[in-house]
Amino acid sequence: MTQEQNGSVGIVVPQTLHFDTPLTLACGRALPEHDIIYETYGQLNADKSNGVLICHALSGHHHAAGIHHPDDRKPGWWDSCIGPGKPIDTNVFFVLSINNIGGCNGSTGPTAINPETGKPWGPDFPPLRCRDWVESQYLMMQHFGITQWAAIIGGSLGGMQAMRWALEHPDALRHCIVIASAMKLSAQNIAFNEIARRAITSDPNFFEGRYLEHNTLPRQGLALARMVGHITYLSEDGMKQKFGRELKTGNLTLGSGSDSDVEFEVESYLRYQGEAFSGSFDANTYLLMTKALDYYDLAREYNDDPAEAFSHATCSFMVISFTTDWRFAPARSREIVDALVAANKPVSYAQIEADHGHDAFLIPIPRYMDVFHAYMKRLKQELGHAL
Amino acid sequence: MRFDLTLIQPWINEGSRVLDLGCGDGTLLATLAKQKNVSGIGLEIDPDNITQSLAQGVNVIEHDLNVGLGNFRDNSFDMVVMTLALQTLRYPHLVIDEMLRVGRECIVTFPNFGHWRSRWYLSQRGKMPVSKFLPYTWYDTPNIHFCTVKDFEALCADKQIRVLNSAVIGADNNQSPLADRFPNLLGVTAVYHISK
Numbered sequence: 001m002t003q004e005q006n007g008s009v010g011i012v013v014p015q016t017l018h019f020d021t022p023l024t025l026a027c028g029r030a031l032p033e034h035d036i037i038y039e040t041y042g043q044l045n046a047d048k049s050n051g052v053l054i055c056h057a058l059s060g061h062h063h064a065a066g067i068h069h070p071d072d073r074k075p076g077w078w079d080s081c082i083g084p085g086k087p088i089d090t091n092v093f094f095v096l097s098i099n100n101i102g103g104c105n106g107s108t109g110p111t112a113i114n115p116e117t118g119k120p121w122g123p124d125f126p127p128l129r130c131r132d133w134v135e136s137q138y139l140m141m142q143h144f145g146i147t148q149w150a151a152i153i154g155g156s157l158g159g160m161q162a163m164r165w166a167l168e169h170p171d172a173l174r175h176c177i178v179i180a181s182a183m184k185l186s187a188q189n190i191a192f193n194e195i196a197r198r199a200i201t202s203d204p205n206f207f208e209g210r211y212l213e214h215n216t217l218p219r220q221g222l223a224l225a226r227m228v229g230h231i232t233y234l235s236e237d238g239m240k241q242k243f244g245r246e247l248k249t250g251n252l253t254l255g256s257g258s259d260s261d262v263e264f265e266v267e268s269y270l271r272y273q274g275e276a277f278s279g280s281f282d283a284n285t286y287l288l289m290t291k292a293l294d295y296y297d298l299a300r301e302y303n304d305d306p307a308e309a310f311s312h313a314t315c316s317f318m319v320i321s322f323t324t325d326w327r328f329a330p331a332r333s334r335e336i337v338d339a340l341v342a343a344n345k346p347v348s349y350a351q352i353e354a355d356h357g358h359d360a361f362l363i364p365i366p367r368y369m370d371v372f373h374a375y376m377k378r379l380k381q382e383l384g385h386a387l
Numbered sequence: 388m389r390f391d392l393t394l395i396q397p398w399i400n401e402g403s404r405v406l407d408l409g410c411g412d413g414t415l416l417a418t419l420a421k422q423k424n425v426s427g428i429g430l431e432i433d434p435d436n437i438t439q440s441l442a443q444g445v446n447v448i449e450h451d452l453n454v455g456l457g458n459f460r461d462n463s464f465d466m467v468v469m470t471l472a473l474q475t476l477r478y479p480h481l482v483i484d485e486m487l488r489v490g491r492e493c494i495v496t497f498p499n500f501g502h503w504r505s506r507w508y509l510s511q512r513g514k515m516p517v518s519k520f521l522p523y524t525w526y527d528t529p530n531i532h533f534c535t536v537k538d539f540e541a542l543c544a545d546k547q548i549r550v551l552n553s554a555v556i557g558a559d560n561n562q563s564p565l566a567d568r569f570p571n572l573l574g575v576t577a578v579y580h581i582s583k
Contacts, residue, residue: 374442
């Protein structure tokens with residue numbers, strides 16, 4: 001893995017690790033064997049104390065930084081924050097980014113072959129909970145011989161995994177950085193997820209989730225699900241700024257009635273996002289991931305008391321939210337902060353002014369970067385780095 | 388370090404849990420952590436101050452004091468400190484109530500508007516005082532609730548707040564027997580250690 005000095009980790013090559021011991025899941029079933037596809041950036045130091053684990057969000061994957069080919073147009077999904085000199089500084093930290101089980105980017109998920117039937121898992125893939133991801137990530141940690149992460153960092157659903165780590169394996173991390181996340185979904189969040197799922201399952205090509213066996217894909221449904229999702233990732237102001245009421249052709253052709261007639265820029269954008277996603281993502285994975293999100297409730301087994309839940313944590317926390325994020329609003333982050341204060345845990349919190357809605361966590365907004373850099377400086381100092 | 392921050396340190400016990408309202412760049416909490424093993428949290432609203440606090444290793448929470456401390460539990464801190472922020476609050480008396488609810492003891496420092504220079508400025512010029520220490524015009528200032536040492540003591544008496552310690556810092560940025568004798572006239576900054 002070459003390191004370039006332009007803030008990019010350069011060309012990265014994904015690796016795959018095979019686990020042939022069964023992984024027992026929260027639902028009681030077990031995955032007899034599984035693969036994890038992952039990327040790493042930076043060098044693990046001699047005492048293996050500089051590891052940083054990145055947890056990805058709903059549709060994320062292992063390719064968080066750098067590029068795969070010299071002519072790649074787009075870098076990894078969190079290239080804004082991972083690289084030499086960036087907040088997650090690969091000159092200092094060893095960064096592990098994996099695709100979670102249940103995913104569709106190379107780790108074992110519904111598109112993989114079920115060894116018992118010889119066919120794709122499809123809808124028979126075991127339902128997953130966030131803690132299953134944490135346990136599989138724990139196996140990855142052991143593989144690298146790391147006993148404690150310098151930090152576990154995640155945005156959105158990734159933040160939920162980071163918090164779960166802090167409760168399940170308190171000694172395994174020094175810092176937990178939770179960005180644009182929540183301790184559980186609101187009824188509104190679940191409602192949007194349900195619309196997305198219905199869009200998928202009511203596609204005629206869904207075939208009860210066995211579309212691969214029918215050599216087809218529920219592309220319409222998945223595209224629709226993504227379009228709904230995308231609206232919730234953006235803010236009203238952000239959409240207004242990005243698209244306004246701009247017309248695609250420059251003039252309005254009122255009511256021509258045709259389905260393919262895209263009149264507004266925002267329509268064109270959503271259709272493009274839906275199309276692109278439906279060709280690259282697996283519908284069963286989408287169903288599985290949204291269900292894991294819906295069922296996530298940090299404090300459920302701690303008498304529904306988040307402060308009691310966090311009393312089990314021993315790491316320090318940094319929580320970041322964005323003003324126009326209405327999917328995981330600042331108030332949700334503030335609940336995390338309040339619970340941590342009540343549990344007497346070290347916590348910092350910043351609420352970043354941003355127009356980008358939930359997507360802001362992926363964007364290098366200057367103040368966001370300042371705060372992230374400042375917090376990571378503390379981690380560097382703990383590692384004894386001269387600054 | 389600002390002298391009021393130096394002055395209050397002996398009132399803060401070794402290893403205690405401190406909440407610093409308006410913690411600025413985090414200097415007080417960073418110093419207390421180093422010298423007294425204090426575990427602290429700062430509340431701050433200014434983005435640059437928040438970044439600087441983080442960079443100093445201070446735990447800081449972005450928080451507007453004007454919304455109160457509703458999310459902090461009763462008696463959850465040994466000491467709640469608020470230095471030179473009282474005069475910027477919309478409802479200073481309610482924030483003091485909140486400080487006393489959340490902390491077992493509190494420290495408040497504020498600029499004393501009863502200082503002779505303020506009085507002189509107003510009486511001679513007939514205009515709101517502007518100084519190096521308080522450089523703002525009346526219409527564009529974060530300081531919306533000035534008070535004097537006497538005013539603050541009256542508030543404490545009204546609310547039956549116990550004054551455990553008090554001091555003033557004079558114009559030479561130090562304590563002096565004369566300023567101690569005439570705090571409301573010679574104190575530039577007042578420093579109070581209070582409890583319920």
